[in-house]
Amino acid sequence: MKNNRRDFLKNMLLTSGGLVIGFNSLGNSAAEIISMENVKDELLSNAFLTIDSNNLITIFSPNPEIGQGIKTAFAVIVAEELDVDWEKVVVKQADLDIKRFERQLTGGSGAIKHSWERLRKAGATGRYALVAAASKKWNVSATTLKTDKGFVINEKGEKISYGELVNDAVSVEIPKEIPLKSNKEFKLIGQTIKSVDNKTVLTGKAKYGMDYKQPGMLYAQIVRPQGFGQTLKDFDATEAKKIDGVIDVISFKDKVAIIGKSNWPIMKARKVLTINWTNTKELESDTKHNQIFTDMMKNGPFEVRRKDGDIEKAFAEAHKIIEAEYQCPFLSHSPMEPMNFFADVKKDSAKLVGPTQTPQSAQNQVAKLLNIPVENITVELTKMGGGFGRRLNNDYALEAAEVSSLIKAPVKLMWTREDDMSGGIYRPAVRYKFKASIDKAGNVTGFALKGVGLNAGNSTRQDNFPVGAIENVLIESADYKSDITTGPWRAPITNFLAYAEQAFIDEIAFAAGKDPVKLRLELLKKAIEKPVGKITYEPLRFEKVITTVAERAKWGSAKKGLHQGFSVYFSHNSYVAQIAEVEMKKGKPTLKKVFAVTDCGIVINQSGARNQIYGAIVDGLGHAMYGNLNFENGAPKQTNFDQYRLIRFNEVPEIDAHFIDNGIDPTGLGEPALPPTGGALANAIFKATGKRLYKQPFAQEDEKVAEIL
Amino acid sequence: MSEYSLSINGKKLKVDVSEDTPLLWVLRDTLDLTGTKYGCGMAQCGACTIHIDGMPTRSCVTPVTLAIGKEITTIEGLSENGDHPVQKAWDTLDVPQCGFCQSGQMMTAAALLKENPNPDEEEISMAMSAHICRCGTYHRINEAVKLAAKLQKR
Ligand code: FES
Ligand code: FES
Secondary structure (H helix, E strand, O other): OHHHHHHHHHHHHHHHHOOOOOOOOOOOOHHHOOOHHHOOHHHHOOOOEEEOOOOOEEEEEOOOOOOOOHHHHHHHHHHHHHOOOHHHEEEEEOOOOOOOOOOOOOOOOOHHHHHHHHHHHHHHHHHHHHHHHHHHHHOOOHHHOEEEOOEEEOOOOOEEEHHHHHHHHOOOOOOOOOOOOOHHHOOOOOEOOOOOOHHHHHOOOOOEHHHOOOOOOEEEEEEOOOOOOEEEEEEEOHHHHHOOOEEEEEEEOOEEEEEEOOHHHHHHHHHHOEEEEEEOOOOOOHHHHHHHHHHHHHHOOOEEEEEEOOHHHHHHOOOEEEEEEEEEOEEOOOOOOOOEEEEEEOOOOEEEEEOOOOHHHHHHHHHHHHOOOHHHEEEEEOEOOOOOOHHHOOHHHHHHHHHHHHHOOOEEEEOOHHHHHHOOOEEOOEEEEEEEEEOOOOOEEEEEEEEEEEOOOOOOOOOOOOOOOOOEEEEEEEEEOOOOOEOOOOOOOHHHHHHHHHHHHHHHHHHHOOOHHHHHHHHHHHHHHOOOOOOOOOHHHHHHHHHHHHHHOOOOOOOOOEEEEEEEEEEOOEEEEEEEEEEEEOOEEEEEEEEEEEEOOOOOEHHHHHHHHHHHHHHHHHHHHOOOEOEEOOEEOOOOOOOOOOOOHHHOOEEEEEEOOOOOOOOOOOOOOOHHHHHHHHHHHHHHHOOOOOEOOHHHHOHHHOOOO | OEEEEEEEOOEEEEEEEOOOOEHHHHHHHHOOOOOOOOOOOOOOOOOOEEEEOOEEEEHHHOEHHHHOOOEEEOHHHOOOOOOOHHHHHHHHOOOOOOOOOHHHHHHHHHHHHHHOOOOOHHHHHHHHOOOOOOOOOHHHHHHHHHHHHHHHHO
C-alpha cells in the first residue's frame, strides 16, 4: 500500500506540476501503477494525452478556448493519430504550464498552424508505443498490426485495448521519426464534430471566469477615470461604505475599488460614491480626432513600408487617376462575458483563475507587478465568453491581483458592461487614402496607400495583395499616440483595411471599365507569372477561391433585382472570397445572401469551421453597419448595448459557406472570414444604389442603407 | 437585508438580500446558480433570461421581491438530464461558439415553444431577436428552434 500511495502521489505531481507524462494510471490497484522511473524521456515529451489502465483516454488542449473551437479541434487531431474512439475521449482544457506546452495563447489565428505537427506527433507517438507493446505481447511484427477506436488488432482479428497495453507501452523505445497517417487515412479529421463543451454549456454547468468561486472569496468592482487622460484627485466613500454588503473602498493607480460580499451592493455603492478626477491635459474628442487625421494625412510624418518601381512616374504618365479615402471609428470588442478575473495573492505566491487569451503573460506581469517569483504563480484557465482579441491584454487580471494583494483576501474582480465598453483597448480608429493609376488599356500601373491610425502601429499590410501584382507601389503609414488605449481586435488592422482596399479595387475596376472579378484575376496572373518584389500570399490559392466563389454565386448572371458585390482577402494564412447579394425592392436595398469560399487547407472539423465562417461574416456585417464609439471629454459616449448596436438574429442573411479543402496543412480560421465581409457588402451596395460608402458605420454614412440587414 | 423564500427549479430556497437586489445576482452570487449569465444589466442582451411562472424574464432587471410566490426556472432546471428538446436541438446542431449567451437563448426558445409549438419564421425571429450573440450563432439558433419544435412533438 505504501508504494502504491507513493506512486500515486508522484503521478499526481507529474500530471499537475509541469513534468510531462505520456501515460499514467491514477488510483488503480498496485499492479497497474506504473513506476515513473522507468518511463522513457521520449514518452515524457508527449504532453497532450494520458491513457489509464481502465482505458480512459484524456486529451489536453493547452490553448485558450474563446469560442473559436480550438479545444475540440486540437483534441480531434490528437485522437486521429492515436486512433481512438472519439465518443470515449475526455477533453480537458490544460492550465498554464510553460514546461509542458509551447505558445499557450490564442491570437492571430495561429494555434492550428503552429500545433498541427506537434499534435499529430503526440497522438502518433502514443499509438506507436501501444502497437509496439502489443507486438511484443503477441510476439508478432508491429507491421502486421492495425489500430481502431482504442484497440490494437492483429491479423487473426484479436483485439486488445489501449488501456491493457499502457503498462508495457511506457517502456517502449520511441524512434526520432514517427510515421504519421496520410490524409486518406483520416477517420475523424474533416468530419462534422460537435463541440466537446456542449454538454456543460447547454446545461448551465460550464464555469466561465465570471462563474468561478472559492470559499472566503470577496467581490470587487473598480471605478476607473471617466475619460482617457484623467487622473484621480480624491474620493469620498462615506455613503458607499454604509451600504449593507460593502466591505471597503480603496484606491490605487487612479482607480477606486469597491470590495463587497456580492456584486449588487457594490453596484449600489458605485452610485453614491463621490469621485473627483483631474484633467491633466486636453481630453480627446471626435473633433480633435478629425483634426489629427486631416493634419496627419496631409503632413505625416509617414514611414515608408514598401516601395516598388517609381510611383511618381506612374502617376505622371497615367491615363486615369483614382483616389479615395476610407474611415473607421474605434470599436469595442464587447465579448459577451465582460472582463473579470479571480486572484488570491499571498505574500510569496498567487493563484489566478479566469479568462485570458495569454495566460503566460498574465503570470509574468503579475510576477513583476507584485514582485512574486514567477514559479509561485499559477494560472487556471476557465471557459471564456468570447475574446475577439480583448483578452490578449491582461489589464483586468493585473487589477484583480493588485486588489487581492491590497486587501489580503481572495477576490473576484468583475467589470460591468459599462466598464467593459468604456475601459479601452479598442480597435484603433484608422483612415486610408488610396491612389491608383491606370493606363489606356485599363491596366493598373501604380498603387499608393497612406494609412493614418490612432494607436494603430503599422496600419498597413505592405506585402499583401494587390502588392506584388503592380509595378509601381508606395505604402506608407503614420501613427498618432492617443490617450485612448487600443489593442488587437479580431483580424487586427485587416478587419478594416480589407474593406477599404476591396472597395477601392472595385472603384479601380469600374474606372477601368473592367469586371471586378476579372481585374483581380488579371492582377493575380501577373503575381503568378512575374511577381513584383516580395509577396506573402500564394497567388494560385487566391485565384482558386475567387473562381470558386464566382461559380457558386453565378457571378455576372445574378437574377434580376439582385446586385452582387465581390471581395477577397488573404489573412492569417487563409484565403477567403465572398460575394454579397443585395436585393432592391421599391428603392429599398436588402442584403439577402453572402457566399464565402475559404481555403484554410485541411478542414479539421466541418462543424467548427462552419461556425467560424458564419460567425465572422455576421461579425463583419454587424460592425461595418453599426459599430461606433464617439468620444467627448476623453470618454466614449456609448457605454452599453442600448447605444452600441450589435447585429441581431433578424438581421443575418443566408450564408453559403464552402471550403476548398486541398489537403494542404491547416491554417487558422478564427479571423480570416471577417476581413472580406465589409468590402463585399459595400461593393454590393454600390451596385444596388450607385453610391460608394467610404465610412463605417455604414448605417450612419447613408440613411438609405441603414435597414439593409 | 431581508429574508425571502423563493421557489427555484422546484426547490424552496431562502435568501437574505436587500429588497432591490435583481434576481440575477441572487441566483449567481447568493445561490451559485451561475448558468444564468450577466451580459448588460439593462435588458438589452438576454443572457440573463429565466422563466418566472413560465414567462421568459430578464433577471437582471427583475428585483427579487417580484419573484416571491412564483415559480422560477433557470437553465439548471430546464430539464433534469439536459434533455429538453431545446437542449437536444442545440447540441445536435452544435450551436454554441463561446456559449455564454446560450442559456438565455435556450430559455427564450423553450418558453416560445411551450406557448407556440409551431412558430413560423416571423415568430421565431421576433422572440430570438431580443437576444445578442456576439459570436454570431444566429443561423444555427434558427435551425435549432425549428428542430426543437419537431423533437417536442415526438
Ligand atoms: S444581462 Fe439581462 S438582458 Fe443583458
Ligand atoms: S455563443 Fe458566444 S455569445 Fe453567443
